[in-house]
Amino acid sequence: MDIFAQQIINGLVLGSIYALVALGYTMVYGVLGLINFAHGEVVMVGAMVAFSAITFFMGVFPEAPGWVLFLVGVLCAVPVCMLVSFTIERFAYRPLRNAPRLAPLISAIGVSIILQTLAMIIWGRNYLIFPSTLPTDPIILHTFAPDPLADYERTVSITPVQILIVAVSAVLMFALAFMVNKSRLGKAMRATSENPQFAGLMGINANSIIAATFVIGAALAGVAGVMVAANYSVAHFYMGFLPGLKAFTAAVLGGIGNIYGAMLGGLLLGIVESLGAGYLGQLTGGFLGSHYQDIFAFAVLILVLTLRPSGLLGERVSDRA
């Protein structure tokens, strides 16, 4: 029970991050039908820029409180991510909009390698210790009665960083849902994703809507990047790959193209992964341990695509790809 409750909390934290990144994949897929392979790298850029900004700001104002530093990190990371994503869309995807389907995908992989390499040039190839600006001592929520069989303290805890991650993700997701449903831009986005030609006839400039979609997705990815780095206290040029892949899985799980699906898929995948990692050892009699955590995302991806390619909330898409 103690493991279960703790893993649910960890899963929610992980899931909120996946959900934020998955929104970027799903929105771009919604309007363009393209898997933005370089989206994971935008997450990495966010973390790296925040690292530099926080380190710099700490040097200038050593007395600044932790949350201010964190906010500075986010505020620096988000515009850079938006700019990066805008540039990628403009130069690597837009010219290929009418090309065969594989062309933009291969171009996206290329962009992803270029971004990783540039990050390696700028920040080096070592793991960077992400400054812990927020208190990391766990807050103990519940203590279970001691169990003679367990040799550890049976508690359920959460760190302030984790609380922040869940809260910020929730706020951003609500804001995004509100924007897509209520604002003029959101209406234009929905129209473009439904039928680009007709949206054009209604006076919607498809190019700017697509650019806006990329930029909004990148902003969310930037925030997610800072949160990933703060949660694990490391930043690395390769750190965007796995979260990107898993967030894509989350988007597929929820039904790609559907923003509520991305949120649901993200949270579910996070919980599945955490529970899986927590119980895999017990289930397989110690043969497979928690270091197989990453396999769950891929297993979920393959299962969803074979059993229910439309995802939980989406329409059927496997043939369109």
Add this chain to the structure above:
Amino acid sequence: MKMFNTRQQQIIGFLLVAIALAALPWVAGMLGNSWVRILNIALLYVMLALGLNIVVGFAGLLDLGYVAFYAVGAYVYGLLASPHLTDNFEAIAALFPGGLHLSIWVLIPLSAMVAAFFGVLLGGPTLRLRGDYLAIVTLGFGEIIRLFLNNLNAPLNITNGPQGINMIEPVSIAGLRFSRTVDLFGLDVPALHLYYYLFLALTLIIIGVCMRLQQSRIGRAWTAIRDDETAAKAMGINTRNMKLLAFALGASFGGVAGAMFSAFQGFVSPESFGLMESIIVLCMVVLGGMGHIPGVILGALLLAGFPEMLRQVVTPVQEFLFGAVLVDAEIIRSLIYGLTMVLAMLYRPQGLWPQGKSKAARKQVPT
């Protein structure tokens, strides 16, 4: 006046190419043994690119986890030609009291078969997927294989985890061990050169198989599936079996290349089989010209050879210009791969040397 007729010209051309290929390691060896090594690695990449070309180029199935089959081949060879298994499992040690020393006549087909089995294993559940979905799933598959190789050292030590498998025996054919310079008909042939000839032979076999396949019923079925799967199905092509066959054949070539890599290096570890490797091989296929065998070979040679030359050139140039090495050759290498993919897609999506129209297509009267 013509000196030779067409047939004779062909034979002379063939002989010239054969002599050039046979002499190549000796010429490269004059510049230094590292160049022969580069040649060997380039040949391995040609095998890999040709294997991937079957899946991506012929059948149009984008596979981003191709390196998994390379890894499977390498580990099959590594496990069966090193003391690792007999050291760790008493039952196996009891079965082979003299240690595992399987001949390459067993190991190469076995690596190909095991890799083909994994190809079918991957192909099975992904048959219904197309395009980018397939790409992501295959990418995941490649990562899963790597994760298992990395972690299957406890509780049963099968792959020796991140340390990898050491002391893999070199190839030995008919009593000729490829581990030192051997005296062959009065000529001292270094082991590197022997590997070159072995790799060359395997590459030529693979090229031959690919060319025959492309013109066969199977190859035409693949092209049909690539161009329009629904139409291919309507024409009575068993798309399921054909796709599985593409995966299996492509994987088996990867397996052969992996086994050779293993024997050549004498050491394998999961690190050699990352996603980047899959992407590099894909780059070769894309840059050369998907589906066109000479193009793919060109792409593989260019992308395998160029960065190595760069490595030889970049470091001295930087030292000369700036007095220090500012940017690692490795970094420039991956930058080039990334740029190649983007620029190739933007400006030359069909590759450097794409397939021309076939004779049948050219004969058709334009409508």
